[in-house]
Amino acid sequence: MTSVPMFRIPRPFDMHTHLRQGPLMRLVTRLTARHFDGAIVMPNTNPPILTGEDACRYQSDIMRSARGANASFLPLTLIKLTMETTPDIIIQAKKLGVVAAKMYPVGVTTNSADGVDLDKLRELYPTFKAMEDTGVILCIHGEVGGDVFVLDREEFFFEYLRQLHRDFPTLRIVLEHITTKAAVDLVRNLGKTVAASITLHHLFLTLNNVLCDPVGAGEFLRPHHACRPYAKRPEDRDALVRAAISGDPKFFWGTDSAPHPFDKKEADCCAAGVWTTPVALPLLVELFEKHEALERLAGFSSQFGLAFYGIKRRTRMLTMVKRAWTVPLAYDVRNGAKFVTKIVPFRAGQKISWKVARY
Ligand code: NCD
Ligand code: ZN
Secondary structure, three states, X not given: XXXXXXXXXXXXXXXXXXXXXXXXXXHHHHHHHHHOOEEEEOOOOOOOOOOHHHHHHHHHHHHHHHOOOOOOOEEEEOEEEOOOOOHHHHHHHHHOOOOEEEEOEOOOOOOOOOOEOHXXXXXXXXXXXXXXXXXXXXXXXOOOOOOOOHHHHHHHHHHHHHHXXXXXXXXXXXXXXXXXXXXXXXXXXXXXXXXXXXXXXXXXXXXXXXXXXXXXXXXXXXXXXXXXXXOOOHHHHHHHHHHHHOOXXXXXXXXXXXXXXXXXXXXXXXXXOEOOOOOHHHHHHHHHHHOOOHHHHHHHHHHHHHHHHOOOOOOOEEEEEEEEEEOOOOEEEEEOOEEEEEEOOOOOOOEEEEEEEEO
């Protein structure tokens, strides 16, 4: 009998994910908890997570959902910054254990209509100061909105990042889900209080995979590859891969796994988000194996993010095994026995070579 390649890694910590609410949350949380030790959970729910109390309630709901899959799963729920977020809200949230707050510029992504008006960024300076003083991390969706050409929106945001870093040099900032070589270069050149998360899908996709995939097959527009910020050029994707496998602790993994009901994705004005949870870790292993960088996987997928956040964990190990499996076409969301909707994973129907052996 030939032996199947297998190896053990620390369970990854997802530094950016969306777990949603209700029955969708229960399914997605269970699947996340099987593969991940914990996650930074984004607050763009409906209604949003705006205060420390909201974050604590949301965290308890998630923990209850995770229990059957991984009782030690640690969801760290963030609060969402709006123009109404006061320094006092930050101080209270910090007391309740909130580690970070997320800034969405108005209208740039899912549920961001109540986001931050970049023209009035200075009005929030007392709030940023409170974050800097209390050590609450600023997570940023780094895109501008308005009429700016959609592929330039990340780069147009850089001036705001530079401004915040200059005015609050000890505020820890995470530029989330970067998509360009320019963003990699910028983050690398800014001070050590600035880091970036990189998603799973931006390590694989370019804009071609959104607009005409499979390339050359005469089939176009893949709503399940549509997300904010959009995947960009091949050279951008390659720069993200290089940053991920480089061992530079400024770059860490945040899947930005963002499920939406299938009929919101397969629709005119489709929702933005790629749902990668069930395939994220196996595909990341595939990628690091291809680049002969498996020894740097643990840094990117757990250690660097935890270190930036200052989170200490006695992380349990996970066994990966090389055994091909086919990704389901969809996962049913149920409320008890009642079918609610389905969600379509990244790489639906395709074969993947690595598998998580034991949870
Ligand atoms: C995310 C979502 O659906 O909540 N969508 C996305 O395309 N990434 C929000 C976000 O992180 O931008
Ligand atoms: Zn996100």
